[in-house]
Amino acid sequence: MxxxxxxxxxxxxxxxxxxxxxxxxxxxxxxxxxxxxxxxxxxxxxxxxxxxxxxxxxxxxxxxxxxxxxxxxxxxxxxxSKMFHVIGMDIGSQNIKTILTTITGSIIKHSIVPLPAESTRETLLSAIIQSVQSILDDTEIDEEKIVGIGVGMHGIVDANQGISVFAPNLHLHNIPIKEVLEEKFNMIVKVENDGRAMSLGELWFGNGAGIDSFVCINVGRGIGAGIIMNGKLYHGSHFISGEIGHMVIDIDGPKCTCGNYGCLQTFASGPAIVDRVKKEMRLGQSSLLSQLTEGNLDNVTGELIYKAALDGDSLCRTALQQAGRYMGVGLTNLIHTVNPRRIIIGGGVSNAGDLIMESITQTVKQRALTQPAKETEIILSKFGDDATAMGAVALILAELFTSRNTETASAL
CATH class of the missing domain: 1.10.10.10 (Winged helix-like DNA-binding domain superfamily/Winged helix DNA-binding domain)
Incomplete structure (x- = not known):
């Protein structure tokens, strides 16, 4: 009842x-x-x-x-705000981040469930269900007061069907996320690409509020973007708009998880930064990371690179700056194509802050065609690592609060 x-x-x-x-x-x-x-x-x-x-x-x-x-x-x-709540999920290639919020976007609960090293469709769906169940079990809020589940998923997503068409970092295809979650939890479920979800979250709650044209860039293990045009989320004809991480910037570059060579994310994503630093250390480059990892290069992480860079480590600072330059090249291409008023950067790599942002903005100023383009505002996300999960929450709130035909709303 x-x-x-x-x-x-x-x-x-x-x-x-x-x-x-x-x-x-x-x-x-x-x-x-x-x-x-x-x-x-x-x-x-x-x-x-x-x-x-x-x-x-x-x-x-x-x-x-x-x-x-x-x-x-x-x-x-x-x-x-106490009556209804929303679950937002950020499905990455290593873990699933899940948040429970009020319908005004305030976070109540937060959990992270690691993914198996080699995920299959079945193990991924099982982990998604486990993530939702875990946050339900860990709250005193009645399940009946949870309006829906929003999901931000990396890769190609058919938002209409709620299917992950291709998750390149997991090498998986055609994952029926919406169908499985709706059947299991009997709630409204909306599924979207992580970058597009992030942009919707910034539009509703964050640094995109009041801006009718902007792009959000999610930089983590991959790089994705969400494009807002005239205040609306742009999907493209085949749900691949915003796949900026697979923009080829060097045809002779490293092989990407998508199968192509020289994609932006092979130069500027979290794993790309880690790989570059480890390669230089194997070639004899000295670094504070040797002490931080006790000489075990397998323990080098993005977080440790950031820590070492803050402590003045030249190798780590250079790696972050170089990643920023590559991102700047990608964003310049994006500015020349979409010409947004603002670019918002979130995801794990964005936690490096000025260590990467200065290189990004300098590269755009050097390469953009016109003076206004050179001055395109580039800022960090309001939500940092939670940007995609908050965007997933916004998927449900948009379903609740947005009329499909507001132009004729005054007729009654």
Missing amino acids: VKNLLRGSFKLMKSMNRSLILNIIREKGPISRAEIAKLTKLTPPTVSSLVKELLQAEIVIERNLGESSGGRKPTLLTLN
Whole structure:
């Protein structure tokens, strides 16, 4: 019965004018009914009627009285963040990061489940289910109050079907993530490429808010991008938009996990940086990493490279700067193709901060065609390592709060 209530609440939220009102409350709340009517151009009786339904469903709650312009003080409305929650997942090539948030995007729980060294479709799906179950078991929140599960997955994703078409870092094809999760947990499930999910998260919660044209770059074990055009997520004709990591920048370069040679991610991803440092150390280059790893090169990680670079290690600083230059080349190509107002960089490699960002921005300034292009704003993600997981949460919130046809929302 509670499940039916949840599905009924979801349906209630998804109707056109209710979605419009909910999004206004999400963005502007606490807010009065009169102000909602003004912003939505709906009639006051229509707003009152719809708000009454949302209050009865406990999706919206009333808060303290607002300022009066003469007469009775207005009652203000806000989302009931304690009523509904969302699960967001970031499926990488080594682990699955899962977060539980309120419908306003506040993180309540956080977990990481490692993936097997050699994942198959079955072991990956099992790990995904385990990740969701683990976070459900570790919270006092009723499962019935969780609206849905958003999933950010690296590689090629058919967002309409919720299928991972090709996960190059795992060498897996056609993984039915949406179907399996919906059957197991009886919740709404949305699946998206990690870079595109990240861009949606920045649009909703982060450094893309209020920007109608920007690109998010997710730099970790791979490199992906999400493109926002005119305030909307761009997928392309075959769901491969934003695969900037597989932009070839050296046809004679190293072999990539996708099978091609010289892709950007073979030069600027986390594993590429680690491989470059280990190669130089094998050739006799001295480094603080020898002490940090007790002479075992197999223990070199991106985190240790960053630590050594902060301590002044020239090899590690040079490796990060070189990765930044390659990223700068890739971003220059992107600027010449898409011409976004802003580029937002997240993922594990972004934790290197200025050690990599300075090289990126310098390279763009050297290579971009025009002065405005050279000055394209390039900033770090608001969420760091959680950028994709937060984007996955935004997939569900976009489903809840965004009307499919808001242009005609004022007709009723």
